[in-house]
Amino acid sequence: MRIRAQVAMVMNLDKCIGCHTCSVTCKQTWTNREGTEYVWFNNVETKPGIGYPKHYEDQDRWHGGWKLDRKGRLVLRSGGRGKRLSRIFANPDLPSIDDYYEPATFDKDILVSAPGGLKDTPVKRPHSALTGEPMAVTWGANWEDSLGGQSGQDDPNLARMATKVKLEFEKTFMFHLPRICEHCLNPACVSACPSGAMYKREEDGIVLVDQDRCRGWRMCVSACPYKKVYVNHATGKAEKCTFCFPRIEAGQPTICSETCVGRLRYLGIVLYDEDAVLAAASVEDEKDLLEAQRAAFVDPYDPAVGEAGLPAEWIAAAQASPVWKLISEYRIALPLHPEYRTMPMVWYVPPLSPVLDATGAAGRDDTDADDIFHTIRDLRIPVEYLAELFTAGDVPVVTGVLMKLAAMRSYMRARTLDGTVAQELLDSIGMTAGQVEAMYRLLAIAKYDERYVVPAAHAKDAAALEAQAATHGDCPVGGSDEDFRRADGRRGLHLNPLRSRS
Template sequence: MDVRAQLSMVLHLDKCIGCHTCSVTCKNLWTNRKGTEYMWWNNVETRPGTGYPKNWEDQGKFRGGWEIKNGSLSLKSGSKWGILSRIFHNPDQPVMKDYYEPFTYDYANLTDAPESANQPIARAKSRITGESMNIEAGPNWDDDLGGSREYAAKDPNLTEEDRVLFGEFEKIFMMYLPRLCNHCLNPACAAACPSGSIYKRGEDGIVLNDQEKCRAWRYCVSACPYKKIYYNWDRGKSEKCIFCYPKSENGEPSACAHSCVGRIRYTGVLLYDYDRLIQVLEAPEETLVEALKSCILDPSDPEVKRHAKKAGIEPDWIQAAENSPVYAFVKEFGLALPLHPEFRTFPMVFYVPSLSPVLRKAETDMTMENFRIPVKYLASVFTAGNEAAVEDTLKKLLGIRSYMRGKELADKELMEKGISLSGWNGRELEKAYRLTSLTNFTGRFVIPKTRRENGSSYEMQGAEGFLDHGKNKR
């Protein structure tokens, strides 16, 4: 057993109000420089939709993530030598129009225009070329179903049957999906980087890009299936979310989590078994979610603690893992799911799927058609198509809601319904309710301070190892 520690995050989608406070905070802190105008390390997408950049989930187009090839994991973007052979030509990545061309307005024309019979205007100007332009897209162009027919109807997770729903107003559904770098356990970006500039820190699992080593090959952009690495057109370097490591090293939450109005974000430590990682990542898609969860270890297990100490994990990190809200969501209660596990990067940002708006009938009849958001759609996003795994999570969420409502109304029938749906007893249901609804600041963020001086002994480096999964090396 090779125990590693990882800082992780859970986002409770039922509480997200789509206000973009997280995105704006991150933007103001990290990407307010020249060359980063179009970068949104954290963004909030309205679903259904094509996302940001457009159609980032279409790996047939972008060839990001991993696939099982000849019985072992391989990059979809190609082998090490395949990447090197076309290092000066990389067509499998988004272009500027897949994001949006950053723009400003010619405000000076409003104040400096000479006297005229006509009202002066402020034309849109490209932040890149400085030329006049027509604005055709933006980072939140399709918010709140604003672009349903242009964006939502083109969501690759929708079935043809679902697309018909956009003509029936009473059946239209939407939810918000905040996204940031997943700081994956098996990052495809690190494997694809020819210069080895992207690496995963051993002490906390944060994936970073060494700006001194970066040579702007941009294979990290195409290899990341979530498209959470961006190219700075001014500096000629790739940049990405850094999990606000200057804050997390001091035991503080990231800017996006700290500023979240809906308090949907939880940050904590997970312990996982590195020895099992490759085996689990090669599991069939229908069992992938449970296989990935099997890698996550119980931090209160004495054997796990012993191996964690042997691996050099500090006692306060082990203690933080025991109190981790992320562990409670993902493993203890099974309420949080990974985003597109079929990409096989093992993302370390998890989501509690959206339960509302709930059709009233869903509380008494657990069938797919009684959920406003189709189970099949949620399964496509969070469980590689495994509808049973999504239904199990939704039943638990319904059980919590039913039990607590019954307790408030002194309705034993509702309380029993909650116990039946969730499979938990009353004490477990109340604990889950406190976790999902009432947790305070210190309960949502259990982040131990990082000791960088102890990290080098098990640092996971970049391209040299990640590419050779057939030999189970990094």
């Protein structure tokens, strides 16, 4: 057993209001430079919808992630080394600018410099940020936000569902899905990179791009099933979400977490057995991937953890980690598309709100657990849709999570109003009163230091990192990281045991 630490995130989708503050602050911090106009390390999608870039979840088209070959071995969907090298100069599995959007800028000066007395009010027209030519804005990273799920008929998740779904306007539903790089335990982008520029940091699992080694082959873009690797068209280098590693190293949460208006993000450490990753990603049935990944995680209270050589501060942070609690203790957080076999480490608490809306629409009481339970059992949408997103189509798992959330709401309501303990609710979900109350506190009223448990061991590096920045200037996005490797001697190329076979 080789125990590793992974910085991970959980997002509670019931608390996302779609304000896009996380997207804007991430954009201003990391991608406000030439060549990154279309790049959104963090974006908030409206589901159902086709996402950003368009149809990124359609792996029959993009060939992202992993699959099992005829012998049950794990291989990249984009092909082995030989196949990738044969088309290294002409990769067909790349989204075009139309799949993203052509970034626009506006001539704002016309509003203040137009002469007086004009018959018509001056208008700032959009111009392409790439060519400078006038253009019409027809798509964007958050375009579906105003469509209320009405583009859902083209959603790849609906196409995969066993029951054909007809989205009628009066019956439509929607929720917001914030997305960043998943910083996977088994990252396809790392294995697909011909130059070895993509790497997974050994100390905290963050996946980065060495800008000095990147040659712009773009195989990482094709291999990432979440399409969270971008190419800076000015430099020709790959860039991606860095999990704000300079902030993490200074003991601070990511910028998207820090500025989240809904307080829906949780940040912490998860310990896992590196030797168990290959077996967990290679289970035959896609519906078993969730439990296989959970089984690869290590209980931070396990005596074996103390013998793994991890710093005491890391072990303490893992034991206090809200991410570990939501994923493995309360078991209400789920990974995004586990069927991609990358073992993602950004997980989600599925939204209960569409179920509550359906409960009220059916004339039932959305504060009564029994009525909510009946609605969850009867409702094929969005429960089946949520299963396509988070459990490879395993509906009972999502149903169980929603029932836990509904039971928590009803239990806390009764306890607050008249002090009663609804033991039958606790029995129905297999949790104790203490567990439900602790889960409620974490989901609803957790304080800053409960939501973000960043290892204190990183804080000691802050001074050294600031000195490096003063000496070498700002590190580029996803930067070379070479200076940082020299600074503390702990960083290096993470040798991924899951390199694809040619």
